[in-house]
Each structure stands twice: as C-alpha cells, then as structure tokens.
Amino acid sequence: MKNNILKFVLAFFLVFGMANTQAQDKATEIKKETPKAKNEIEKVKDQKSDFDDKVDAKGGTFTDAASTMKGKPGQEKGNASKENMDEMRKLRLEYSEKLKATKDPKEQAAIKAEMEEKMEKIKKTNPPVAAETVTNTSSDENKGGGTKPMEKPKVTPNVTKGKPTVAMKDEKIATAKEKIEKERNDLAVKKEMLVKANAKIEDARARLAKEKEEGNLTKGDIISKEAKINAAEAKVKRLEAAIKAAETKYDEKESKLSDFSKDQKQ
Amino acid sequence: MKIISKLLFAFLLVTVLSCRDTAKEEAELNATLEEVEAIDQELESISNEVETNAQELEETLEELDSL
Numbered sequence: 001m002k003n004n005i006l007k008f009v010l011a012f013f014l015v016f017g018m019a020n021t022q023a024q025d026k027a028t029e030i031k032k033e034t035p036k037a038k039n040e041i042e043k044v045k046d047q048k049s050d051f052d053d054k055v056d057a058k059g060g061t062f063t064d065a066a067s068t069m070k071g072k073p074g075q076e077k078g079n080a081s082k083e084n085m086d087e088m089r090k091l092r093l094e095y096s097e098k099l100k101a102t103k104d105p106k107e108q109a110a111i112k113a114e115m116e117e118k119m120e121k122i123k124k125t126n127p128p129v130a131a132e133t134v135t136n137t138s139s140d141e142n143k144g145g146g147t148k149p150m151e152k153p154k155v156t157p158n159v160t161k162g163k164p165t166v167a168m169k170d171e172k173i174a175t176a177k178e179k180i181e182k183e184r185n186d187l188a189v190k191k192e193m194l195v196k197a198n199a200k201i202e203d204a205r206a207r208l209a210k211e212k213e214e215g216n217l218t219k220g221d222i223i224s225k226e227a228k229i230n231a232a233e234a235k236v237k238r239l240e241a242a243i244k245a246a247e248t249k250y251d252e253k254e255s256k257l258s259d260f261s262k263d264q265k266q
Numbered sequence: 267m268k269i270i271s272k273l274l275f276a277f278l279l280v281t282v283l284s285c286r287d288t289a290k291e292e293a294e295l296n297a298t299l300e301e302v303e304a305i306d307q308e309l310e311s312i313s314n315e316v317e318t319n320a321q322e323l324e325e326t327l328e329e330l331d332s333l
Contacts (some may be wrong), residue, residue: 003321004271005270006269006273008276009270009273009274012289013277013280018286024303035311058321094275106320148303153313156326164292164295164296164299165295165330166295167304168299169298172299172302172303176302176305176306177308179306180309181311183309183313183321186313186316187316188301189321190316190320193323193324194322197323197327200330200331201330204330207333208333225333228275228326228329228330228333229330229333230324231326232323232327232329235319235322235323235326236323238319238322239319239320239323242316242319243314243316245312246312246313249308249312250309250312253305253309256301256305256324257302257305260298260301260302263298
C-alpha cells in the first residue's frame with residue numbers, strides 16, 4: 001500500500017517537474033523572440049504609415065477609365081459596384097417578367113437582346129475593373145500609361161500589446177546608458193568650446209584695452225563693446241553651469257539605471 | 267505514513283515556491299519601464315538645454331569676432 005502511494009506521488013512529481021520545465025522553456029523562447037517580433041512590427045508599421053502618407057498626399061484621388069472619383073477608395077469603389085449590381089438585378093427582374101408574359105420566341109429574343117444591350121451600358125458606365133483596382137493619376141509612376149494597384153500592407157492586430165518582459169527592460173536600460181555615454185562625449189566637446197570661448201573673450205578684452213589706449217574709440221563704442229564682452233562672459237558662465245548640472249544629472253541617472261539592473265539580478 | 271506526510275509537505279513547499287506572483291512582477295516591470303522612459307526624456311531635455319546654451323554662446327562669440 002505504502003509503495004503504491006509512494007509510486008503515485010513520485011509519478012506526480014515527475015509530471016509536475018516536466019510541466020514546469022516546459023513552461024520555463026516556453027517563457028525563455030518568448031523572451032528571445034520578443035525583440036525579433038518588435039522589429040517586424042516596426043517594419044509593418046513603417047510600411048503602413050508610408051502607404052497612409054501616399055494616400056493622404058494624393059488626396060484620395062482615384063480614376064477609372066472614363067471618370068475621376070474623389071474620396072476614400074474603399075467607400076467609392078464599394079458604392080459604385082453596389083449601385084451597378086442593384087441596377088442589373090432590377091433589369092433582370094424587369095426583363096424576366098416581360099419574358100414570362102410573352103410566349104412568342106421572336107419577341108423573347110428581341111427582349112433578351114434589349115436586356116443585354118442595357119446590361120452592357122451599365123457595365124460600361126461602372127466597369128468592374130475600376131471597382132477592383134485603385135489607381136492614382138497625379139503620381140509620376142503612372143505617367144508611362146500603366147496603372148499599378150496600391151496594395152495595403154497587412155497589419156497584425158494587437159501584437160504590440162504584449163506584456164512587458166525583462167528583455168525589454170534590459171534593452172531600454174542599455175539604450176539609456178548608451179545615450180548617457182553619448183551625451184557625456186557631447187559635454188566634452190562643449191567643454192572644449194568653453195575653453196575657446198574664454199580665450200576669445202580674453203582676446204577681445206585685450207583688443208579693447210589697446211584701442212582704448214590708442215584713443216580710437218568713442219565712449220559709446222567702448223560701452224557697446226564692453227557690453228558685448230560681458231554678455232559673452234555671462235553666456236559662458238551659463239553654459240558652464242548647464243554642463244555641470246548635466247554631468248551631475250547624468251551621474252544620477254546612470255546610478256539609477258544600474259540600480260534597476262542590480263534589482264533584476266537579485 | 268510519516269514518509270507520505272513528508273512528501274506532501276515537500277510538494278506543498280514546491281507548489282508555493284513555483285507559484286510566483288506574476289501580477290506583482292509585471293507591475294514592477296511596468297513601473298521600471300516607465301521610470302527608464304522618464305529618464306530618457308529627462309536626458310533629452312538636459313541635452314537640449316545644453317545645446318541651446320551652446321548655440322547662444324556661439325552667436326555671441328561671432329559678434330565678439332566682429333569687434
């Protein structure tokens with residue numbers, strides 16, 4: 001009895017363990033596939049936005065063989081084909097009644113010919129080809145005479161509404177860290193710029209002093225030049241302060257990002 | 267009987283350990299992602315500020331050159 005129970009419990013554990021490992025494998029697979037899927041989604045989104053832009057740029061103008069239809073393509077072609085079908089159905093009903101009313105084969109043939117004629121007229125005014133293909137007139141693509149139907153890219157619905165994953169978080173943290181590194185390099189460039197600016201200010205001050213000594217300048221000139229030099233100095237100080245603030249903020253943000261990474265490892 | 271109770275206890279332990287609080291983890295992940303995004307935006311604004319200051323300085327330096 002005991003042995004049987006033990007066997008049963010062991011089997012249960014075995015199944016439970018296998019199910020657990022399978023679930024974990026699936027989870028890791030999903031994690032691996034998430035960035036790929038994201039890339040694909042981005043591509044499809046780009047294609048869709050390109051298509052929408054094209055349609056917007058062309059003002060939704062589409063042509064058939066004889067006339068130009070303006071408005072939304074789906075709506076227009078839908079309406080045209082619907083009207084067509086309705087008219088043809090009415091005609092068929094009308095002529096079938098007429099055919100039933102007469103038994104003379106000659107008359108029936110005449111009625112049929114008349115019906116076919118009218119049908120063809122309807123087809124010519126709203127040809128089915130125009131209803132199926134959506135073409136544009138204003139683009140350069142169609143100047144050669146050919147008409148290309150625009151294909152709307154398929155969009156997989158609700159794919160982006162996935163659950164947040166650790167991989168996504170890692171990716172974002174990594175990109176943020178890279179950004180900080182890049183910004184730091186930019187700050188180094190700005191610091192070099194500050195050094196050059198200080199040298200220029202010194203140079204300008206020296207020139208002004210020399211001109212003052214020579215007595216070439218009026219009082220107004222001196223005041224305006226001094227004002228310009230002072231303004232430049234103020235701007236240098238402002239940029240220095242902004243760089244310092246940026247550096248401290250970058251340090252802060254970087255340590256925060258590192259904390260996020262550490263939390264995840266724990 | 268003792269063995270069975272031990273096994274059952276072990277099973278209970280494994281079950282409790284394997285049943286993670288996924289909702290909580292998800293919420294934490296979301297919060298972290300939002301924070302990282304906020305950091306990203308802040309970085310953008312900081313760099314913009316530095317850039318505008320640098321541009322202003324460049325303009326005034328050009329004026330200094332013509333002095």
